[in-house]
Amino acid sequence: MLNKQIFVSYGEQAKKMTKELLEKIDLKAELKKDDLIALKPNLVNASSSEKGATTDPQIAAALIEYLINKGFEKLIIIEGSWVGADTDNAFLKCGYQELAAKYEIPLYNLQKSSYKQKKVLDMEIEIAEIALKVDYLINLPVLKGHCQTNITCALKNLKGCLSDQEKRRFHRIGLHKSIAYLNKALKQDLIIVDGIYGDLDFEEGGNAVKMNRILAAKDPVLVDSYAAELLGYHISEIPYLQIAAEIGVGNNNLDKAEIIEMNKDQAADINYNSSKIEQLTKKIKAKNACSACYGSLIHALKRLAERGKLKRINQAIYLGQAYQAKEIAGLGIGNCCNQAAEFVKGCPPSAKEIIDFLNDQNM
Incomplete structure (x- = not known):
């Protein structure tokens, strides 16, 4: 190594x-x-x-x-x-x-x-x-x-x-x-x-x-x-x-x-019961999302919230394997959402890559 x-x-x-x-x-x-x-x-x-x-x-x-x-x-x-x-x-x-x-x-x-x-x-x-x-x-x-x-x-x-x-x-x-x-x-x-x-x-x-x-x-x-x-x-x-x-x-x-x-994450139902995290996920529409991708998005939204930019996001944010090959009106996170009008590449993308993408789209 x-x-x-x-x-x-x-x-x-x-x-x-x-x-x-x-x-x-x-x-x-x-x-x-x-x-x-x-x-x-x-x-x-x-x-x-x-x-x-x-x-x-x-x-x-x-x-x-x-x-x-x-x-x-x-x-x-x-x-x-x-x-x-x-x-x-x-x-x-x-x-x-x-x-x-x-x-x-x-x-x-x-x-x-x-x-x-x-x-x-x-x-x-x-x-x-x-x-x-x-x-x-x-x-x-x-x-x-x-x-x-x-x-x-x-x-x-x-x-x-x-x-x-x-x-x-x-x-x-x-x-x-x-x-x-x-x-x-x-x-x-x-x-x-x-x-x-x-x-x-x-x-x-x-x-x-x-x-x-x-x-x-x-x-x-x-x-x-x-x-x-x-x-x-x-x-x-x-x-x-x-x-x-x-x-x-x-x-x-x-x-x-x-x-x-070495591999890829598997899709799963993800439920967060933290009120702090729930506040960050209000605009997320996730279906069959991998935890690795969802986790990156949560960290990205947290960083944007700290900078006072989260409220500027005025579109729904989609992620998950259920959106593969489907047209999406909002913003897409990861390769599964590549049919969105605008999406960030990656499987999964890092939080920094998501921040850069969201900054370009909404800030």
Whole structure:
């Protein structure tokens, strides 16, 4: 697997999709039998993955089974929840305690870890010692919005490897430089992004958007740049991406990325019971829509609402396989709606592509 590649699998069967990705990228070829391999999920709080905040334990289960079956036995799970949350409770409520018991994998609560100062350029960062000791770090972030940095994905997920004191300091001195420098101090070797559910705009969850995808990549800057566009942001709106690229953490030029889609999402009935999301979907007419396409549209409409442009959309917005080969009077989203007078290409399009399209039509 090359640093420029991002593999995408669509669907909602997290364990099956993850195993297929691991076989495709041939993870075993990168590992030595005696490597200490750490899985770092996002367990910001004690909530199920369907709430849009935490990593689906089935992704971790798929990794553990794959690695054990290939003869790798030195596996651990590491995490430190956000300040004010109890990591041990998150391990329990998010399904990781059961996972650890089943596969006899140690859990490391990084809120109770010993820490080591590591200097990066002009900054010293206090990082959990066990995280620094591992030979191969597999990062399992969630694709979701964030109230301060707009998105959180691979780069920001490493904050869980800090002491609570250091997490507070990051907020005090500025998150963007701190996140970028942390990733210079602590290298992640593989990223598996849980993009099945992710919150609309808040890292704690509660307004989950179903995006129905799992990503695999090696470059955290590149995959976060891709994630930004999936959620409707320009890379320039996430300052830590530029900083991380400048100090050599990775590449933020998506023109150099090789996006490899392994399959397509399947149409399904989608029902959102979040009042925040319902407000965004009033003009949507969806029939047999895929979650991946619908999710991109919701993120796009959220970005337009934040910019005061949502009310300017004066036509119905159509998406879904039921509209294939049918003339549509309104706006079409995705290739299924290519008979609309105006439509955005893609299967699925990203939120940024939808925003650009809607701006051209209505703004």
